[in-house]
Structure formats: structure tokens, C-alpha cells
Amino acid sequence: MTRVVIFIFCFAFLFMLSPVFVNAQDDDCCPEEDKYGREDELLINEWQKQMDDFNAKKDQLLTQLKKSNDEIDALKRESADRDKKIADAENLLYSSVGTDRNGIADFRKKFDETEKKINNKLGTPADARKSYFNEIEASKIKCLPEFYNRYLAMKSKLEAWEKESAIVVKSNQYTVVKGDCLWKIAGMKEIYNKNNYWPKIWEANEKGVISAPKGTPKTIVNPNLIYPGQVLKIPVLTEEDLKNLRDVKYQVKMQKQAEDRKLNRNKSTLKKKDIKKEIKKDVKKDVKKDEKKEVKKDIKKEVKK
DSSP states (O other): OHHHHHHHHHHHHHHHHHHHHHHHHHHHHHHHHHHHHHHHHHHHHHHHHHHHHHHHHHHHHHHHHHHHHHHHHHHHHHHHHHHHHHHHHHHHHHHHTTOOHHHHHHHHHHHHHHHHHHHTTOSOHHHHIIIIIHHHHHOGGGGSTTTHHHHHHHHHHHHHHHHHHSBOOSOSEEEOOTTOOHHHHHTSTTTTSOGGGHHHHHHHHTTOOSBOOTTSOSSOSSTTOOOTTOEEEOOOBOHHHHHHHHOHHHHHHHHHHHHHHHHHHHHHHHHHHHHHHHHHHHHHHHHHHHHHHHHHHHHHHHHHO
């Protein structure tokens, strides 16, 4: 009985305390909800503010982009206009020297090739002149601003190269003395200082020397025959001449020509000698015949007596 009373009393006590507990629970929960709600609201406001700022910046950048695109389009139009004016001016300039863009491109290629050859001294000066320099020099295109100063420099270098390449002789003529021959003359220090350069002297004088004494041949038909008193031309040797003179085939050719001339002269001399011999023989025969006739006459006279 006592236990039942105690149980009932405890239950009633707990029942009386339960509203206070519930109210206490409610009082503890509500502030938390308000706190989180306010934080979310603050986050939303901050996010919205940032979005507004970003949108404003985006609008500003789009405005700047449009302005830049407009400026680019204006510059493109201006550039195209200037390119057209430049093209028209170039065409007018090219027509003034008698060519067009294709002609300029072809000329530029030849010019660059020749300039490289001369600057690096490739080949010989004669090769440079023959390849394109003479063509460049004759063309009006060289007067264009792109080429003119380079052309003057190239021309100066080519002329200096030609002077370096040529053998300088102290005298452009030589008077033959007794005992001279072309081989000996070419080897003199004041001439070529090279004996085997004699063919150039022969070529220069084959059809006519500068002068010769009366009764002395004025040409050198046979290189093995020169005469005292003949004044020979001594030509300046260019790089092309040197190239030929150093060529073995050229030397053999000239030597063969000299030998042929010598052989022809010997044949002619032999013919003359043979004719003289025959004449002498005939004379001797005639003399012997005459002598025999005289002897016979003398014998007959003696017999008659």
C-alpha cells in the first residue's frame, strides 16, 4: 500500500513538472532558429550584393569591349585605306621604271644573287658582270629607293674586285731586242713575271704590233719569230685571262698552234732549200755539159791538125 502511494505521488509530481520542462525546451529552441535564420538572410544579402557588383562590372566590360571593337573596325578600315594608297603609289612608281610587281620580284631575286656573289667574291668579276650585273646596270629599276644605294655599293665593290684581280704591268709596251722571245718577255718582272703567259702577248700582237723598223714584219704570225725593234703591245690581264692561262687545255692549244706555225715555216724553208739544191744541180749539170762540149771541140781541133 505504501509503495502504491509513493508511486502515485511520484507520478503526480512528474506530471506537474512536465509543462515547465516542455516550456524550457521551447525556450531553448526558438533562439537557435532565429539565429540561423538571420545568418542565412545576411548570406543571401551579401551574395546578392556581390552579384550586383559582378553584373555592373560585366556591363562596364561589355561597354569597353564594344568600344574597343568599334576602334578596331575603324583602324582596320583606315589600314585598308592606307594599304590601297600604298599599293596605288607603288604601282605608279613601278610603272615609272617600266615594270610591275612581278618584274620587281624577278629583279629583286637577280639583284640579291648578284650582290651576294660580289660581296663574297664568288667566281670571277667577269662572271658577276656576265650573270646579272650588266643587266642590273642597264635597268631603270635600280634607281628605286630599295635598290639604289645597294647598287652603288655593289658597283664600287665590283670595280675594286676587278682591280685586285688584274695583273698590273709597269709598261703597256715592250721593244724587242736581240735574243728575245715571247716566253722570255712574259717572264720579265716588269711584264707578267710568268713565262707561260706568253700566249697573251702573241694574241695581242698577232695581227699587228705597235710599230716596227723598216723592212721588219709588223705582225707576229709565228710566235717563235719576233724581230729586234718591234714594239709589242703588253695587255693587262683580267681575272678571266688568268683563268684561261691557268687552264692546261688552253696552254696545250696555244702550244699546238705555235708548233703548227713553226712546222709550216720549216716546210716552207725546206721547199726553198730543195729548190735551191735543184737549181744548183741543174747548173752543175749544165756546166759539165758545156765543159764536155769544149773538150770534144778541142780534141777535134787537135785531130785535124
